[in-house]
Amino acid sequence: MENLYLPKLVTIEDAYLETPDVKSFRLVFKDEALRESFTFKTGQFGLYSAFGLGESTFCISNAPTRKGYIQCTFRKTGRVTGGLFDLSIGDTMGFRGPFGNHFPIDEWKGKDITFIAGGIGLPPVRSVILNCLDRREDFGDITIVYGSRCVEDLVYKNELQHWNDRDDVALYQTVDPGGETPDWKGEVGFVPMILEKAAPKPKNSIAVICGPPIMIKFSLSVLEELGFSDNDVYTTLENKMKCGVGKCGRCNVGDIYICKEGPVYTAAEIKKMYYDF
Amino acid sequence: MKAMYLKKAELGKLISSVQDSGALFVGPVVDAGNVVYKEIGSASELTGDYIIPVTTYKQWVFPQTEVVATFAVTKEGVDLDGVDLDPPDVVVFGARACEAASLASLRSVFTWGEDDEFYTRREDRITVITVGCTAIDDECFCTTVELSPASTTGSDIYLRETTDDEYMAVAVTKKGEAFIKAHHGVFHQKRAAEPELVELKLPEPIKGIKKEKISAWLARTDNYQSELWPRLTRKCFGCGACTFSCPTCHCFDITDEGTAFGGERRKNWDACQFDHFTAHASGHNPRDTQFKRWRNRFMCKFKYYPDKFKTTGCVGCGRCIRVCPVRLDITEVMEEISQISE
Structure with missing residues (x-):
């Protein structure tokens, strides 16, 4: 069964403390075939799991021109990011994605x-x-x-x-x-x-x-x-997200679902949106 | 397929026949003074005396809580298993025409882009048997949103009560036809005379409400800032009862339940009426006051569903009005918007 909510397992290959409360990870898929085949476009995001705590949404911060790994950077803010922050090199996380549109x-x-x-x-x-x-x-x-x-x-x-x-x-x-x-x-x-x-x-x-x-x-x-x-x-744009695939109903700005139709927009497009920021 | 007949007294036979086939039989039952849908064992549990159950049967296509994955955290890493869902066949008996129409709406969301198979697999296995309404109450407004007790959209089998305590059954879909064939011993065809049907009761359409006027007004982004929203929805305190009883509300949360060593990832019903629904971890909340959350629900029903998913967001079942503890009536908002819309 195609399970939209099942993350892929990734290993933290490198971890870097950017500021006292911001961390960057370099992640690689445990599945070697996926490591080879995974592609994304610049501006897309993913959902990162700390098992037992949940999932959080951040962008993929490396470029698709640099293959074989995913980088992300996040601030320790809530429960999930707090849990992710406590992980380190060699630990396992979950990743779902890439989702959303991209910078053209x-x-x-x-x-x-x-x-x-x-x-x-x-x-x-x-x-x-x-x-x-x-x-x-x-x-x-x-x-x-x-x-x-x-x-x-x-x-x-x-x-x-x-x-x-x-x-x-x-x-x-x-x-x-x-x-x-x-x-x-x-x-x-x-x-x-x-x-x-x-x-x-x-x-x-x-x-x-x-x-x-x-x-x-x-x-x-x-x-x-x-x-x-x-x-x-x-x-x-960013909003709280749970599913990443336009089903859970919370990331919409008016009639626009950021997870599927965004997150990348021009200022002209944003000016036409319902003011729901 | 010709109309078939089913004696009310023989519902027990139908239930046994359904259960023998391995399917669950769900129908309206009195529970703590309320009529709700429940899985039943025998016909004596069923009630025929209801306008519409307080709860919807969406819980059999979109359960209130559902495990999507299990995980165990070990020294070596994480063992992660996705659920491979094989749902049971479910027969819902005694549905109403309004909420039968809602399955197409839910499906349109859960198949937008990628398919959520947790929904589609369950919906594929459900058979909806609707009974045309012979009683209504003041909260019913299906005819105002272009449906009626005679609508067969979403039903697999549509039943009408006859004056001699039978149901006239019409198969609406292939699934319905197959169901009647599979349980042919319970249905019969032969009638001495054309049966007299109990008249359907239709709510009077609310005169002041015009759907196209509502959508035209909502389409103007400046009306999103209208003073109407806080004024008409001030009494809402965000309990979320409207969303949980709504047959088209589809919002959910994904959470981990368990310990640091293992547990389950679940999809749980959530509601856009809750203050933390859209709250960012930073503290910022785009819908930081209750009227914004109520506005979102209204927009979702009358703008996002029709425009985005090409389906109806509101079927006029009236549940949100009946359960609202502060009696916030969605039709009053629909009416005022219809009035001020050019």
Whole structure:
């Protein structure tokens, strides 16, 4: 029987503590055939099981161009993420997915891309960034604006360093005023302000944005002022999910089921939705 | 297939015949003063004196709790087993035309994209025998949502009571035909004279309600912010009784039950009326007040079901009105929206 709710078993191959309450896992399927055949598209998500506690939804944060494993990053917040947080290398988890739609990066060939992320909003954007970097010649200028409340809360610190070192990526790292440390070399200020400073050109250009609602709200205004069309601004929505396949009835924003019809939408599409955020 | 007849006095024979075939026989039973659907052993348990049971028979296609997987956590890892469901045949006797229509709605959700076989396998094995209503109450409003006690949608066999204590049986589906054939000893064809049927009772359609006006009004996203929602639904305190008694409500939760060493993963009924239904772990809740949750249920019935799944979200059975502890009447909201819709 085709059991939609039966997870696949995965082993935690690597675990990394990003911040005091954010962890990243690198997962591989126990089933070797599945390890080979598993594919996904950038922007899709999965449901991760801590057996005995339940399932939680997060994006797949690596890029489909890097095969053989799944990466995820999550903050310890509730019961399930607390349980997952306690797991470590060699432990077994469950995975269901990939689910949802994806960022249409094939349509972005030749365009400049600006990534805007705040806090734990970077993991879904990272999947797109890695995908674009792995196909670097397909795209124009790549700009990344990433900020968090304080230096300690920045995720993927090693990777940020790597992006910073590349001369084909413009990286703006920032922390909220008061969140800087004495040796902080990046910007100080809220993400929308830094985005204004980075001032990406709107022509033939795409923006990908993910972060807390307040950051998204003000960054969208900045993008609008810069001249970006709502059709060129992409984000990924999230809501509480249980099934991931459009049956359990809770992730809908008005008539849109994020798990099946999302989670990736343009700002233009979001403006047409029932206001159910 | 021609109409067949079944003597009410011979229901016991039908029940035995069904049970001999290995199927469960479910029918309306009085339990603690309420009429509910229950699996029964003999005809004496059945009641014929009811408008509609308080509970639905959806629990035989979509159980209130259902194991989808079992797991054991060991030192070596996790042993995980999915359930391979082989549900029993179930015969539901004495269903009403309104809720029979709801199976198509549930199916449309559970087969949207991928099939949820926990639902489809059960629904494939259920036979619905509907009895046309000869009594109604003030809460019945099937005729307002384009159904009626004479609707056969979703029924496998449709029964009408006759004045001489029999049922006239019409097979609606192939499954119904096969059922009558399989239990042919109980049904008979021969009648001396054309039987007189007990008249069906139809609720008067509520004049102020216009379905197309409701959908036109709901289609305007600005009406999602209308002051009507908090005003009309203020008294709702989110008990969820409407959803649990609704034949088309399909929402569920997936939870692990057990210990750190092993347990089961289950699908359990859930309700969009509960405050934690959409609450994020961060504390943010897109439907943070009760009117937003009630609005979601109404939208689901009159917008999402018809538009997305091309099926009806409300069959007018009136259960949500009967069970509501604060008497929040969905037809009053339907009526007001019909009135203000251009």
